[in-house]
Amino acid sequence: LAKTTQPISMDSYEGQEVNITCSHNNIATNDYITWYQQFPSQGPRFIIQGYKTKVTNEVASLFIPADRKSSTLSLPRVSLSDTAVYYCLVGDNQAGTALIFGKGTTLSVSS
Amino acid sequence: EPEVTQTPSHQVTQMGQEVILRCVPISNHLYFYWYRQILGQKVEFLVSFYNNEISEKSEIFDDQFSVERPDGSNFTLKIRSTKLEDSAMYFCASRRTSGETQYFGPGTRLLVL
Numbered sequence: 001l002a003k004t005t006q007p008i009s010m011d012s013y014e015g016q017e018v019n020i021t022c023s024h025n026n027i028a029t030n031d032y033i034t035w036y037q038q039f040p041s042q043g044p045r046f047i048i049q050g051y052k053t054k055v056t057n058e059v060a061s062l063f064i065p066a067d068r069k070s071s072t073l074s075l076p077r078v079s080l081s082d083t084a085v086y087y088c089l090v091g092d093n094q095a096g097t098a099l100i101f102g103k104g105t106t107l108s109v110s111s
Numbered sequence: 112e113p114e115v116t117q118t119p120s121h122q123v124t125q126m127g128q129e130v131i132l133r134c135v136p137i138s139n140h141l142y143f144y145w146y147r148q149i150l151g152q153k154v155e156f157l158v159s160f161y162n163n164e165i166s167e168k169s170e171i172f173d174d175q176f177s178v179e180r181p182d183g184s185n186f187t188l189k190i191r192s193t194k195l196e197d198s199a200m201y202f203c204a205s206r207r208t209s210g211e212t213q214y215f216g217p218g219t220r221l222l223v224l
Binding site (some may be wrong): 005034038041042043044046087098099100101102103 | 115144146153154155157159167170171200202204212213214215216217218
């Protein structure tokens with residue numbers, strides 16, 4: 001499984017766009033990039049998943065450069081309720097294997 | 112939207128007692144998982160289950176742990192003789208096929224005294 005590196009913490013204000021970058025230099029050909037969000041005392045919640053280029057859904061966008069050695073989760077116009085831990089995971093989604101979580105990025109949004 | 116559910120939400124037990132944590136995965140999902148998260152630490156994989164058998168397990172999942180799918184809907188995690196260090200949030204997750212994402216339940220907070 002590819003190791004990921006992401007910032008321990010980030011601070012933002014309401015209404016701003018937040019970009020969290022994750023490095024995964026050893027990503028394999030079959031690996032997908034998946035981001036989860038976790039609020040205190042709750043289970044991780046799937047945000048977005050991608051393989052290459054750009055993926056967008058109603059919650060976030062995921063930008064993946066051509067070399068796939070990094071990815072950026074973009075949260076548009078964050079609110080106080082976006083304060084959470086964000087995890088970047090890289091793995092072979094086709095294999096049905098377990099998710100390996102790192103420490104994630106703690107995003108704090110202030111008013 | 113279908114959700115993974117878990118019961119109980121909280122459980123307090125004495126060291127050495129057996130506990131059973133219950134999960135109802137999303138109905139058409141085929142792959143099931145248990146994870147745990149000790150307070151302040153990262154989410155750790157325990158075990159995965161597919162086709163009525165364990166497909167993968169971590170070092171944490173020792174002989175004190177077992178999983179079962181006793182009927183078509185429930186997926187349980189049993190800890191035979193709890194230790195203080197088993198205190199954690201336990202999350203169940205499921206996915207429909209190997210190519211899709213995992214969906215997590217709300218967790219059971221286990222406190223071993």
